Amino acid sequence: MRYTTHPARALPRRLAVVGQGRVGRTIAAALSGAPLNVLGPYGRGELPPRCDCLLLCVPDREIEAVARVVAGVAPLVGHTSGATPLAALSPAAESGAGVFSLHPLMSFPEPIDDRAAARAHLAGAGCAIAGDSARTRDVAAALASATGMVPFEIDEVGRAAYHAAASIASNFLVTLEAAAEQVASGAGLSAEQARALFAPLVARTVENWARKGPARALTGPIARGDEATVARQRAAVAATAPALVDLFDVLVEHTRALAAQRPSAPAPAAEVA
Known part of the structure; x- marks a missing residue:
């Protein structure tokens, strides 16, 4: 693992969040405001409008199915699971999208819809990122940093051990x-x-x-x-x-x-x- 720096220009302009649970609502609130235009969060069965980037904040078992539904909506698609590999986003990748993940190393006992409160909740927390290219890793790092989290890279081989350690802790x-x-x-x-x-x-x-x-x-x-x-x-x-x-x-x-x-x-x- 290594901490990642990123250029602010890696931030997508229009980001749609899919998932209206605790993670989706909190991350959407934390990312809202300039320079990002955050759409949603949308329900799992909804099809977001075309945008620059999609972030799927849905249960692990539903990532692949949701990625299939939203394939073609955005050139960048990510998920927020710590344990699920990038392969779960293969339906989006097969449509030509770059794929990534960002996993907040933070607990979410309840959703937070207020931007300031959401950012305060995430401030300083680690955020494990992965991507299928340098560009997608930069996007993941930029989004993590935009919430106040500290991004670090985790590879696919170490993903399960990382997530197990987080669960133990x-x-x-x-x-x-x-x-x-x-x-x-x-x-x-x-x-x-x-x-x-x-x-x-x-x-x-x-x-x-x-x-x-x-x-x-x-x-x-x-x-x-x-x-x-x-x-x-x-x-x-x-x-x-x-x-x-x-x-x-x-x-x-x-x-x-x-x-x-x-x-x-x-x-x-x-x-x-």
Whole structure:
């Protein structure tokens, strides 16, 4: 991967967005305004008017079918999937269009229709781009940058690993926090109380991971080698949420391996007699 620079002239003048979901509406709002003329977002069954570029913000399983419907509408066609290869746009490519992808490395819990709010949501986020030519990669990079995102290239071979990593970093984190809520009920905490209490801890942990890397950010009983506490935790999980014991055990195993990578603390200085 490498970060990509792009000339502003790579921006298409008339861009049509297909897809009225959370991603389509947010990206359409973020891109609206000069020098872009953004059309839509259109529904998946609608045929946009002829334009310079089409951006398909539809579910992965529908990309190829929608690309077939819109083939011939624009000389440039892209999608916003992180996992789906460019080959899904082959119906558009067969009609002579250059194809590309741009995948915002950001979660979209709800659509954002206000331009300023959409740009604030995307500002500084990474955006994985790919294209079938230097020109289409420049277009993808220009569109990403126009929203405030930071484009970087991802090749087709690495696409699945990239998207899996993104899911682990984001989706699985939410799954873990849901598990924490379940276990916290054993301490008499409601889900709402657990979220309010643990959110600052999670936020600071993520900050530490981003600044220091995983090994240095790791704290807690496993990092300290306090196996007695880990055993008490496991017993509490088994009593409160037995379905989570296997998950707890796997996480303990991997956390022990991570703890083994931590740099050794410096030896304390000898006291002067």
